Amino acid sequence: RALFAINAISQLRTLYLVWRCRGKDWPRGIKDQGPEEGELIWAAYESLCKGSRNEAESLIKNAMIRFSRSYQPRSLMAFYELEMGNLEQAYFYWQEAERLCYSPLQQGYFVYQQGRMKEVLGEFGEASDLYRSAHGKCPDWLEPQYRRAVCMVKMGFAEQAISAFQDIITKDPHFFNRVAIDPELDRGRLTVLQEMGQLWDIAEAEAKEVALGMDTLSADIAQWFEEGHEFADEANRFMERMNKLAKINNYVAFRQLTAGIARLTEEIEKRVEYEIKVINKKLDIYREELLDVQREASWFPFPKLLTEFNGDFNYCADKIYWIKTQQLNVAETFRKTQRYLDRIDGRLKKLRKRLVTLRVVRDTTLFIMLLGRSFIWLEVIFLGVALLCIPLLIYYSNNFQSNFIIDMIIRQKWEFQKGLILILSILAIAIAAFRSAVVFEKKKRELFLINDGKDDD
Structure with missing residues (x-):
């Protein structure tokens, strides 16, 4: 499941979310989902998911004729051509979908799809440029940055890609696990993992240090707030989750533990200041x-x-x-x-x-x-x-x-x-x-x- 999730953005299930989303930017906008709107296109989508290619082709073409200015049937036709092995046609329809869509989220998504196509075809330079363009349309979206760093590794610039990986992992620690299992990093995997090992050691040392002070922090919560206090109950539940994280030997757990305890300490200070004002x-x-x-x-x-x-x-x-x-x-x-x-x-x-x-x-x-x-x-x-x-x-x-x-x-x-x-x-x-x-x-x-x-x- 983790391997399939690496390429989830390029899969048909993400197109369904893009059609329904109302947001304008990744990643927050994709969570703002609306109802299914439009005709024919949803039936075509279901047919393609079920493998009924002939039925899907007929419905998609009817939709393209009926809705000549809609990006939806063209984006689905790109996946149909991809299933049929017509990569150049798929690339063309993603360009058409990009031209007809209207939000930065949609534009960034279809530019990303074009970059992914170029990457699969081995045209890493063009793919890197397309990923940079997708990042420009959606600055907070880390996926194009990650794929661009992967392209650098594939081109033999693993050392130069390490700083990009580190920057991405700093923003979202889950990418550490992706780097560790991504099968497309074979060429520079050892170089990248050596540097990732240093990140692991630093995060592990920080997590151990934080874990040693968790008992003291729990005692501080009990000293500052009476039992039954609203904030104390929330803090104690949060500490229970942090104690579970402290037992997990994983980079994401290390980072979440360190960040969580730091955030809780800051919230305690803010809460005390607020309570003093209330007093x-x-x-x-x-x-x-x-x-x-x-x-x-x-x-x-x-x-x-x-x-x-x-x-x-x-x-x-x-x-x-x-x-x-x-x-x-x-x-x-x-x-x-x-x-x-x-x-x-x-x-x-x-x-x-x-x-x-x-x-x-x-x-x-x-x-x-x-x-x-x-x-x-x-x-x-x-x-x-x-x-x-x-x-x-x-x-x-x-x-x-x-x-x-x-x-x-x-x-x-x-x-x-x-x-x-x-x-x-x-x-x-x-x-x-x-x-x-x-x-x-x-x-x-x-x-x-x-x-x-x-x-x-």
């Missing part, structure tokens, strides 16, 4: 919430009942101050800080819940005070009116004719005065309650604004 931001938020709680609780009229409330408040304040004064880039302090933040958050939630009750008590007390003050003033006024009512009535009754109602009031003046006082007291309570309800919000805002202004000063 500082949370501290600012918690501090503001704590100040709000303090302002609200300072109005509570029964401070002796706030023992537990004050305990939670002081705990939050102490831990916020402790975190603010610590160096958070130390693993032990960083981990302890994360525990404290969870506890501070929990206690602040309790404080906010209790603050609801405190607000109710505070507002009720303020309302009763406003009600009491208004009631006292009204009661004094109404009592004065009640006390003056009977004497004034007796005084003015002498100047008027006798009246049944006035006579009855004078005869029962003490009972009338008691009833009048009761009625006026009820009226005073009603008026005081109404007035307190009207001015309550205004008075509360004024008092809190005064308190906030003092805090700001």
